Amino acid sequence: MGEATHASGGVPVARALLSQVHPVFMLPPLAASLFGGVFAGSVDPSAAAAHVTALFFAVYTAHVKDGYVDFHVRDEDDTHPLSAPTCRRALAGSTAGFLLALAAVWALAGPGAAALTAPTWALGYFHAPQLDTNTVGxxxxxxxxxxxxxxxxxxxxAGRLTPAVVGLAGVFLLFLSGIKVIDDAQDFDYDRSIDKRTVAVVLGERGAHRAAYALMATGMVAVVGLALGLRGIPPSAGLAALVFGAIALLARRAEPELATMLLIRGSYLFLATLVAAVWFRPLG
Structure with a gap:
């Protein structure tokens, strides 16, 4: 096993804890929450802030738990900035922060909003080692x-869900799952050696590549269909599929690491195009 940093003093400990904030993976859930508010048509800043805060603590929990498991339990990583006791304290703190934010979501937006928010912490906490060893999880x-x-x-x-927002959530689920398959392919050899059954391990690298792009293509076709046929989604939202599709074509022949980098940034542009379409509605 490598070394963990046993930081002492306020500043070193704070830096070690902040090291578990990974913006590349932290920002999309927070941005998705804010996009949901924009899509609803009006934004209550207090309710939006409570929901974003809850998601922040859910994702932070995932990062700390993943690092704890990979270094202190599985012995996969060579180094980690937090000792095992500090990881456990960080998990307790992030869980407490999540519960406080969840209570605020309930108070400001009702039990339905809290019911949609609560599973995000469970997904983060149980990602490792429970969910990340099987294909679906x-x-x-x-x-x-x-x-x-x-x-x-x-x-x-909005205090409710509509077919339009459920449809868009399905689009995100589809094409982000495709990106995740490509991302997991980076660790194909290691995952196969420990019988970690990612899509790449189950289908092989070529099969995983085909499955990933099939998921992403289905998501893009779906968003165009929603934009053209479902009330509440402006037709200009279909442009998001063109933006992401162009980047996906560039990534298709790249190695998994570069492809993942391109596709993640493509997902940012996809979301930005959707926000612009919903906010400005250039085609009416």
Whole structure:
């Protein structure tokens, strides 16, 4: 096993705890929540802040737990900034923060909003070692969290769900699952050696590649269909599929690491295009 940093003093400990905030994976769920509020048509800042805060603590819990399991339990990583006791204290703190934020969501937006938000902590806490060792859990955990973030962000503002927002959440679930399959393919050799059954291990690298792009293509076709045929989603939202599709074509022949980098950034542009379409409605 490598070394864990046993930081002491306020500043070193704070830096070690902040190291578990990974913006690349933290920002999409928070942005999905805010997009849900924008899509609802009006935003109550207090309810939006409570929901975003709850998601922050849910994702932070996932990061700390994942690092704890990978370093202190599985002995997979060479180093980790937090000792095992500090990880456990961080998990207790993030869980307490989540529960306080969840209580605020309930108070401001009702039990339905809280019911959509509560599973995000469970997805984060149980990602490792329970969910990430099987094909479904490893692939769908993070995309499901983002889909729930979108649904919850909408619900805290609108007090209900609509077919349009459920359809968009399904789109995110589909194409983000495809990205996750590509991401997991980076660790194909290691995952196969420990019998970690990701899609790449189950289907092989070529099969996983085909499955990933089939999921992403289905998501893009779905968003175009929703934009053209479902009330509440502006037709210009279909442009998001063109933006992401262009980046997916660039990523298709890249190695898994570069492909993942391109596709994640493509997902940011996809969301930004949806926000612009909903906010400005350029095609009426």
């Amino acid at each position: 490893a692939t769908l955990g993070y995309p499901t969290g983002i889909a729930l973030g979108l649904l919850g962000g909408f619900y805290v503002q």
